[in-house]
Amino acid sequence: MKKIGFCGCGNMGSAMVKGILDQGICGKEDLIVSHLTESGCKRSRREFGVEATTNVADVVKYSPLVFLAVKPQFYEEVLTEIRPYLTTEHVLVGIAPGKTLDWIRKRAVTGLKAARFMPNTPAMVGEGMTAVCMDEGMPEDKKEILLKIAGSFGKTQVVPERLMDAAGAVSGCSPAFVYQFIESMADAGVLMGMPRAMAYEFASQTVLGSAKMVLESGLHPGELKDMVTSPGGTTIEGIRTLEREGMRGAVMEALISCWEKGKKM
Numbered sequence: 001m002k003k004i005g006f007c008g009c010g011n012m013g014s015a016m017v018k019g020i021l022d023q024g025i026c027g028k029e030d031l032i033v034s035h036l037t038e039s040g041c042k043r044s045r046r047e048f049g050v051e052a053t054t055n056v057a058d059v060v061k062y063s064p065l066v067f068l069a070v071k072p073q074f075y076e077e078v079l080t081e082i083r084p085y086l087t088t089e090h091v092l093v094g095i096a097p098g099k100t101l102d103w104i105r106k107r108a109v110t111g112l113k114a115a116r117f118m119p120n121t122p123a124m125v126g127e128g129m130t131a132v133c134m135d136e137g138m139p140e141d142k143k144e145i146l147l148k149i150a151g152s153f154g155k156t157q158v159v160p161e162r163l164m165d166a167a168g169a170v171s172g173c174s175p176a177f178v179y180q181f182i183e184s185m186a187d188a189g190v191l192m193g194m195p196r197a198m199a200y201e202f203a204s205q206t207v208l209g210s211a212k213m214v215l216e217s218g219l220h221p222g223e224l225k226d227m228v229t230s231p232g233g234t235t236i237e238g239i240r241t242l243e244r245e246g247m248r249g250a251v252m253e254a255l256i257s258c259w260e261k262g263k264k265m
């Protein structure tokens, strides 16, 4: 009997599978994943050595713990295909925005327990941030394995379900904006004469180090900003420019638009 299954194993599924295997949550023989295509199956077999199938029902037949790691628009179709094989012993984990515990349960079988993860792609390098919520009455042993899995590819927090869409915006979507920030910092470096590779390293390591400062110093981000900002110096000139260009408002509006879209999905 396989233990952990993934319906879909693309960007997010692969990151999760990698974390599970790297942290020894289970062996590769205890994992089964499904793909739409045979080439996807070959990729998972080659990268992870796991069993891979184009028949999504096999995942449910072999595994009592099933992650729904397909794009949100395929949730309905995949749930219709797997429903005949679901039992009350299964735990279904949705990772898509807007697919609530109730939405998943209604399309499964009565009595089945559901959970939701909201991971992000930094999980690929073991630095994910994953929000988790689950049905009340989730058995303790299942709760324990779910949290172990969520912690295998980064940090995790259990949150009330009403905050899952917020987590989707603040940690799920925002890596894209951080990459845009890094790219624009590096573009500026190139304009100033830095070689491209050097500009990316300087920009990326600065973002990494600054995030670590926030997480590890316990200081308010504003206080950390003040520490960089000498009176009459260079940094305060840049801060004036960012304030004038509305950076903070733009970032807030971007995350709010993700949140609003997530609620409608």
Ligand SMILES: NC(=O)c1ccc[n+]([C@@H]2O[C@H](COP(=O)([O-])OP(=O)(O)OC[C@H]3O[C@@H](n4cnc5c(N)ncnc54)[C@H](OP(=O)(O)O)[C@@H]3O)[C@@H](O)[C@H]2O)c1
Residues within 6 Å of the ligand: 007, 008, 009, 010, 011, 012, 013, 034, 035, 036, 037, 038, 039, 040, 041, 056, 068, 069, 070, 071, 072, 074, 077, 078, 095, 096, 097, 118, 119, 120, 121, 172, 173
């Ligand atoms: N990417 C993110 O940053 C992120 C963050 C948080 C949550 N999520 C959620 O994670 C989920 C997966 O996203 P992703 O970025 O990993 O997508 P993805 O890279 O496109 O991967 C989707 C996977 O599903 C498979 N698939 C597609 N249709 C299928 C079907 N009908 N039956 C079975 N398998 C099917 C694909 O197979 P092939 O390999 O053969 O194409 C692929 O392995 C989404 O619900 C998304 O909202 C993503």
